[in-house]
Amino acid sequence: MNWSHALRQVEPRPWLVRVDPRLKLLWVATISIGCIWFDSVAMLAALCLVAACPLFAIRFPWRAAAAYAFLVLLVIWSTVSSQGLFYFDTSRPPLFTIVPAFTWLGRNYSGLHFYTEGARYGAGQSLRFVANLLAGSSVALSTSPERLMAALVRLRIPTPLSYMGTAALRSIPLALEEWAALRQAYQLRTGRRGVGRFQLPRIRLLEELRLLEPLLANTLRRASALAFAVQARGFDPRQPRTHFPPLRMRAWEKVACALLVGLWIAALTFSLAKS
C-alpha cells in the first residue's frame, strides 16, 4: 500500500477543518487527562470511542481505514497478549494454562499461563495509547500545520518549538513518499518488478532497514533546504510575527473550551476530595 498516496486522499469535512485548533488541542489534552484519570478497562474503551468521534468526519480511502483499524487492533492484541503471558505481579490468578507445570532434569518449571490481571493491565495500557493516538491523529489530519502553529504560539509554546513540531508533522507525507520511491528504485535494480512479488519477511525487513540510511540523509537534506528557505523569507523565531488569517474563536467554541476546562477542574477537585 502506498501510504503517501493514501494520506493525500484523506479528506476531512470542512466544518472540522474550520474548528479552532486551540479547541482541538484542548480536546487532545482532555483525552490524555481521561487516560490518567480512568483505570477500568470499560471506561478506557469508552474513552477510545469518544476520542475516535472526530475521525468519523474524515473521509479515508477504505484501504487506509482498514490498515488504521488493523494497527489499532494489533496494538491492543499485542499488549494484552504480552502482559497476559508475562505479567509478574504477585496476585495473578491464571485465566488459562498453555503449558502446565513440569519437572525436567530434576528442576521444577512453573509452566506457561495466561493471567487475568496481566490481560487487564495490558488492555488498560493499550487503550490509553490508542485513545491518545485516535485523538492526536484526528487533530493532525484535520488541521493545517500553519493553523496548528498559530494555535501553539497563542498557547504560549515557544515559536521555535511550535515551528519544529509542525514542520515535522508536515514532513511525514514527504518522508513516506521518499520511502516509497526508494523501495521502487531498490526493486527495479534487483530486477523484482511488478505487483505481488513474494519475499521472506526476514529479507524484506533487512531491505527496509537498508533504506533507513538514505531516508535519513534525504530528510536531513530537506530539513537544511527548508531552513534555508524560511530564513530567506525572513523567519526568525526570536522576532514577533503576525498570523494570517488570525485565529478567532466562535461562540460555541468558547463554550466548548469552557466545558472542557470545567471538566478538568471537576476531575481535579474530585480526586483531591477522594484523597
Place this chain on the structure above:
Amino acid sequence: MPATIECRRLRCSFPTGDAPALNDVTFSLPPGSVTLLIGQSGAGKSTLLHALAGLLADNVQSLRQGEIDIASHDPQRLPAARRAALVGLVQQSPDTQICTTTVESEVAFGLENLAIESSEIDRRIDEALRLVGLQELRQRYVTQLSGGQRQRLVLAAVLAMRPDILLLDEPLSQLDPGAAAQFLAAIDNLPEGGPTIVVAEHRTVAWRERADQLLVLKEGRLTANLPRDDYAAWDAELWQLRAQDSSVRSKQTAPGASLVEVDRLTFTFDRRRSAVLNDVSFRAHAGERIALLGANGSGKSTLLAILAGLHEPQSGTLKFLGAAAVGLVRQNPDTQLFCRTVRDELAFAPRHAGCSRDEIGERVRDAAERFELTRLLARSPLLLSQGERLRVAVAATFTMRASILLLDEPTTGQDPRHEAQLMHTLTDAVATGGPPQTLIFSTHDLQVARLYSDRVIVLDEGRIIADSAPEPAIEAFEACLRGMVARERGP
C-alpha cells in the same frame, strides 16, 4: 523601490573547498536593471546570489571578505525580516522553497515574518497572486499545483514582500517550455519601478531580450561584465559543448529489431478521474534513442513507470520481445541511492543478477570510467554533489546492462557540460550496439531532444499527438504549448 547593488572585492571561501568560491568579484548594477549571470556549475553563481541575499553565514561555515552594498546596507548584517524585505530569492527547485501547505499561507508566510497586519496581508496576497496569474488557486493545497505553478507561487511569495532586489537562481531549469513562458510572463508583468533583478541561468535564450547586463563567472572570478550588445559571443562560448551534436548524430544507426510493443495502452490512477494515458501505441526498436516530450502532467513519467513495470495498465498490451530487460532512472537521484559507497552502488544490480565476481568488477570499472566516477568509488553517494549523485544513479542502472534504458528528465538541473557528458555517454552506448540497445528519455528541454534523439514522441493529456523524427515532432509540441498558454491566458 529598486536599489543599486555594489559589490567590491568580494571573496567567499568554504572550509571544504580548496579554492575560494568567489574571488575578488567587483561590479555595480544600476537600480531597476535586469542582469544575467552565467557560468558553468561550480563557477560560483549560487554563492554570489546567496552572498547578495545575505544568507551565506547562516547556513554554512563560510568566510566572506569584501563589501556588498544594497541601498546602503550589507544584507548579511541585517535582521532576518529586514533582509528578506530588502532582497528576495527564488531558487531552482520550487519543492525545496515552499514552507507551508496552501497557496494562501505560502504567500502569507513571509508577510507574517515582517509582522504585517492581517488586512494588509490579505491585500498583498491578492496582488501578488494576480501578478503571477494564480489568483484563482488561492485556496488550493500546494500539492495540487503543477511544477510551473509552484515556481510562480514562490515568485509570488517573494514579490508580496516587495523586495528592492530580486535574485533568481535558475528559476526555469525545472520547468517545461509552457511553464517557463508563464514564469517569464509573470516577470514581464512586474510594474514599472519594480525590483532590480539578478538572474543566474543556463538557458540564456529566455533572458536575452530581457537582460540589460551580462556577468560571466569562471572559477569564482568575474571574467566579463558586458552590456546587452555583446551577448552573442558569450552565448556561443556557453553552448559550445552542445554544438557537438554533429558527432552524436554521425553515430546514428538504422533501427533494428523491435524490442518493445505498446498497443492501445490506457492507464488511470483513480477510476473517477480522467485517464493519465489514453490509447497509447508505439514500438521501440534496437538502436533507437527516443525522446518523450510533453508539458508537465502529460503522462511522460507514468508511461516510463509502466514500461518499467511499476504500474499495471488498465487496458491495452505491453509486450517485451526477446530477453528485453528494463532499467529506469528517475529525476531525483536521492531516492535511488541506498548503498554505502559508489562502488557498492554500481555493483548492486550485477550482484543481484548473480554475476561472477570478475563480471561485477568489470561492469563497475566500465561504468565508473564512462561516467567519470572512478575517483569517487570509495565515497558515500549521499555526500556527493547533485550532478555527481545523478551520474551515480545512471551508472548504477547502467551496470544492469538492461537492453532498454528509461530516463525520466535526466538533464534537469544539470549544467550544459554535465548534461552533454551524460547524454553523450548514453547515446554513444546505444549507437555502438549497447547495452542499452534502446534509450527512451523524457525531457522538457527541446534542445536536448534535438541533439540526443533520433525519434520524438509527443504526449498531450495522455495521448500521443506526434511520433516522428525530431524536428516535425518538436514543431507539433511547440504548437501544442502555444495553445496551452493561450488557453490559460483566456480569451
